[in-house]
Amino acid sequence: xxxxxxxxxxxxxxxxxxxxxxxxxxxxxxxxxxxxxxxxxxxxxxxxxxxxxxxxxxxxxxxxxxxxxxxxxxxxxxxxxxxxxxxxxxxxxxxxxxxxxxxxxxxxxxxxx
Amino acid sequence: xxxxxxxxxxxxxxxxxxxxxxxxxxxxxxxxxxxxxxxxxxxxxxxxxxxxxxxxxxxxxxxxxxxxxxxxxxxxxxxxxxxxxxxxxxxxxxxxxxxxxxxxxxxxxxxxxxx
Numbered sequence: 565x566x567x568x569x570x571x572x573x574x575x576x577x578x579x580x581x582x583x584x585x586x587x588x589x590x591x592x593x594x595x596x597x598x599x600x601x602x603x604x605x606x607x608x609x610x611x612x613x614x615x616x617x618x619x620x621x622x623x624x625x626x627x628x629x630x631x632x633x634x635x636x637x638x639x640x641x642x643x644x645x646x647x648x649x650x651x652x653x654x655x656x657x658x659x660x661x662x663x664x665x666x667x668x669x670x671x672x673x674x675x676x677x
Numbered sequence: 678x679x680x681x682x683x684x685x686x687x688x689x690x691x692x693x694x695x696x697x698x699x700x701x702x703x704x705x706x707x708x709x710x711x712x713x714x715x716x717x718x719x720x721x722x723x724x725x726x727x728x729x730x731x732x733x734x735x736x737x738x739x740x741x742x743x744x745x746x747x748x749x750x751x752x753x754x755x756x757x758x759x760x761x762x763x764x765x766x767x768x769x770x771x772x773x774x775x776x777x778x779x780x781x782x783x784x785x786x787x788x789x790x791x792x
Binding site for chain 1: 710718768777778783784785
C-alpha cells in the first residue's frame with residue numbers, strides 16, 4: 565500500500581537557519597504530493613504541492629521538488645523564522661475512485677530567536 | 678467564514694457517554710473526509726463522503742463510530758459509549774473534487790477528551 569515516511573522531529577533551529585525536512589514515499593502510479601502545515605491549535609493548511617515528476621512547489625519561501633527517481637519530496641527553506649514553528653506533514657494523493665490521501669506522521673519544527 | 682467549520686472546538690465528556698461532532702464544509706465541495714489525530718501521531722483516515730454517500734468507511738475503528746452527511750453539506754461524526762482511547766483531535770476536510778491534485782481544506786478540529 566501507499567506510505568509516506570518523514571524525518572522524525574522535533575527539529576530545533578535558530579532563526580535564519582536553513583531548513584530541510586526529508587520526505588520519501590511509496591506509491592503505485594503517479595501520485596500528487598503535498599506539504600501541509602499545522603500551527604498550534606489549528607487544522608492543517610496546504611503549504612505547497614506538486615502534481616508530476618520534476619515539478620517544484622513553492623510558497624512562503626518554502627520549496628519542494630517532486631523527485632520520482634528517488635521517490636522524495638523534501639521540504640526546504642533558506643531562512644526560517646520564529647513564525648515557521650509548526651508541525652509539517654508530507655502527504656501523497658492518488659485518484660482511485662476518490663482522492664485517497666496518505667499522510668506522514670508529521671515533523672515538529674521549533675525555531676528559536 | 679469561507680473555510681471548513683467544525684464544532685464544538687473542544688468537548689470533554691465522561692466515559693460511556695455519546696458524542697456528536699459536526700463539520701460544515703466549504704460550500705460547493707462535494708468530497709468530505711474525517712480524520713483522527715492522536716497525540717504525537719499522524720492523521721488516521723476514518724471515513725470519506727461523496728455527496729451524501731460514504732463509499733469508504735474502512736477507517737472507522739469500531740461499530741461505536743458512525744457518520745452521516747445530509748444535503749451534500751453538513752456531516753456529523755457520532756461516537757457511542759465513548760472510551761478513553763477515543764480521546765483525540767478529530768479533523769474534518771473537504772475538497773472540490775476527487776482528482777488527486779485537489780488539496781484538502783481542513784477545519785480547526787474538535788479536541789475530544791474522555792474522562
